[in-house]
Ligand SMILES: Nc1ncnc2c1ncn2[C@@H]1O[C@H](COP(=O)(O)OP(=O)(O)OP(=O)(O)O)[C@@H](O)[C@H]1O
Ligand SMILES: [Zn+2]
């Protein structure tokens with residue numbers, strides 16, 4: 001009864017799904033011209049027939065080409081690929097009336113496309129003189145095969161699978177019979193061994209639950225080898241060609257006699273030698289078969305030459321005879337080859353009785369193994385299962401289920417995989433879970449383990465602590481030393497794009513941040529091919545590709561769904577959603593997030609708006625985990641401000657009042673203000689220490705100022721970078737010259753009174769650097785004057801630039817910043833980063849946390865070791881300002897002139913009323 005119910009319900013849902021698919025294709029094909037279809041790559045117009053021959057199983061293979069005599073040498077760019085179902089039409093159009101036939105694409109090159117036509121429409125002959133249109137059709141082969149399998153299941157009475165069917169529908173219980181094992185692979189871990197022994201002793205059904213990186217394939221391979229040793233014939237399937245090929249490769253390495261079904265054009269090149277075609281070509285029958293094919297081809301040529309209808313009929317009859325012979329020869333050859341193999345592999349649908357397996361007796365196979373079972377529709381599993389007495393299902397139902405177009409059908413149960421259904425029915429008694437994982441650093445794994453796998457996973461010692469910096473050629477910087485990095489855009493105004501389509505969302509701000517992080521990783525020596533950029537939305541994937549693919553051709557940028565089953569050393573995940581309502585849409589699928597995160601071996605960076613995504617419980621758990629066990633940065637640390645910021649100081653501005661910290665708006669000195677804000681986040685004792693330190697230094701500087709006999713004040717080299725920062729800040733505030741000298745341990749900072757004349761040397765172009773405490777009056781007014789002048793100069797400069805040559809608005813501040821650097825820091829010539837010899841004269845950047853010059857590769861505080869300071873500074877700034885100015889983002893030279901002019905105006909006015917400062921955290925090499 002259960003079977004009938006299942007079949008009728010599933011047939012209904014499949015029908016619904018099929019209709020949804022057809023409807024989707026129809027809608028966009030009906031509203032579009034043939035020309036547009038060609039532009040979309042799904043149609044090829046006005047092709048001529050180049051040649052015609054006979055392929056496997058006596059099909060007619062037609063090669064279609066562009067019109068050579070008109071000088072068309074290559075086909076228009078298109079999305080046709082091997083395995084696609086296509087309709088061939090005469091040039092009347094692409095209507096059913098003008099359809100000549102439907103076939104399957106076997107080969108696509110730049111200059112031609114080959115299509116195999118079934119010989120069911122016997123005598124199908126093509127007018128070689130005429131032109132043809134080719135249109136991609138919705139593939140209904142899979143659908144038909146599933147439907148057939150379900151119908152067979154319904155009426156199944158006494159084939160090999162009878163008992164298995166009872167078990168899979170709960171009519172009889174699974175049974176077992178334990179037996180001793182000698183393992184082929186002596187390296188299997190305990191959970192893998194247990195899964196193998198359990199599978200061998202189960203009589204009908206075993207489910208292997210393999211969470212990410214737990215060696216599911218390794219285990220399945222061992223199981224298959226054990227089965228072969230027992231003399232069992234195994235049919236092994238998976239929903240995708242890639243997954244099947246993976247198994248073929250691994251089994252072949254273990255010297256198993258494998259045979260891969262499926263069109264060779266669909267297989268990985270390395271796998272093709274195991275394909276039926278390849279083996280058939282080497283068989284004894286191969287020559288005879290080739291001869292018959294030649295005869296058929298000759299007969300076709302004969303037909304073309306004949307004018308008389310009667311003669312054509314003769315040729316057609318001859319062709320018919322030849323085809324019959326060819327078929328029977330091939331059938332014999334194929335069945336011999338199939339019987340010789342110990343393991344036959346194909347996709348779920350490839351196991352259909354309409355393919356080569358029709359040459360085998362029904363009870364040929366003993367076991368059916370279905371890998372990635374949770375990613376398959378149950379009905380597609382039945383295509384293979386009807387041939388089995390025992391089945392082994394492997395997969396992870398905590399990852400994404402198969403894609404289903406009809407939401408309704410999915411919610412009514414079409415998306416429930418066989419694996420999940422059986423676990424619901426039998427619980428853990430039929431399941432063994434692999435629990436040692438060989439992919440992720442334990443910090444990455446622990447979250448997935450806790451949230452998805454009942455905390456049962458452990459990381460193998462070989463991966464437990466592995467980090468990017470352990471890879472050869474990778475430098476040890478903050479990015480490469482942390483397994484978890486959360487880059488939070490909350491409060492930064494990096495909203496998602498306003499697109500109505502729920503399926504397509506983008507976020508340009510996140511694209512920019514991803515780019516900067518990729519830059520940091522690659523500059524640290526991580527290879528682009530070891531990094532994946534993953535986004536849940538196709539639009540974001542496109543935006544990311546536009547930005548990154550040219551510079552990093554080997555960087556893989558894909559949707560989550562497209563990355564299932566894969567892994568990379570580093571994964572950068574952009575979650576896209578950032579909106580006030582906290583709508584997360586597509587992200588609400590926990591399994592999608594699980595897949596995305598668990599692709600990473602050594603490092604995962606998540607770029608997201610925590611405020612938006614935390615409205616979803618599962619994402620919240622991820623944020624919480626990353627916050628607790630990883631690095632957290634804010635997008636402020638990545639975004640290059642429009643406004644130059646050379647000081648880290650804060651001001652008595654009104655914005656400061658919005659800070660949650662009581663007293664942060666008080667008129668204190670800069671460092672103290674900063675500290676005060678920090679005290680909201682860190683321990684007070686540390687705060688107070690710093691405060692005292694600042695006061696100490698201030699006293700020293702002030703007494704130096706009083707003592708006119710002293711030309712300069714040199715601080716001891718024992719000053720650490722933070723001390724030097726304080727000196728720097730105090731000196732700036734008081735309008736003093738300050739300079740760091742020496743390398744490494746000998747490095748020290750000195751301050752001196754400013755030189756009064758030569759304005760070039762005193763370019764300190766910051767209008768916001770009003771001192772806040774009460775320094776010596778003369779100096780203060782001197783300083784203010786100087787800045788006013790500078791401000792005017794800059795405005796002038798910017799106006800000229802924006803008007804005359806239209807350089808990106810954001811570039812101007814950088815140049816001023818460079819000028820500032822050149823003026824203020826003279827002694828620095830090489831990058832301060834250990835072992836880096838790059839000159840910093842022209843393109844260096846000063847780190848305001850350690851007050852040292854760095855080259856462009858090392859100036860980011862996180863890279864040379866000021867990450868913590870930068871972070872707390874940024875946090876402070878966010879809590880203080882609570883906003884990020886719109887329009888910020890990294891500069892883009894491709895910006896259009898209107899936007900540039902607009903930004904320029906905005907910059908000008910901002911410069912005037914800016915009352916707080918931020919510093920550029922990143923300077924692009926392209927200025
Ligand atoms: N027992 C083991 N000892 C050492 N390494 C192992 C063991 N089992 C698996 N591995 C390693 O773990 C990695 C993943 O294994 P495998 O390819 O079998 O899994 P998979 O099926 O591809 O991945 P997943 O488990 O994510 O489905 C491989 O690099 C493999 O060498
Ligand atoms: Zn620094």
Ligand SMILES: [Zn+2]
Pocket residue numbers: 831832833836837838854855856857858
């Ligand atoms: Zn450097």
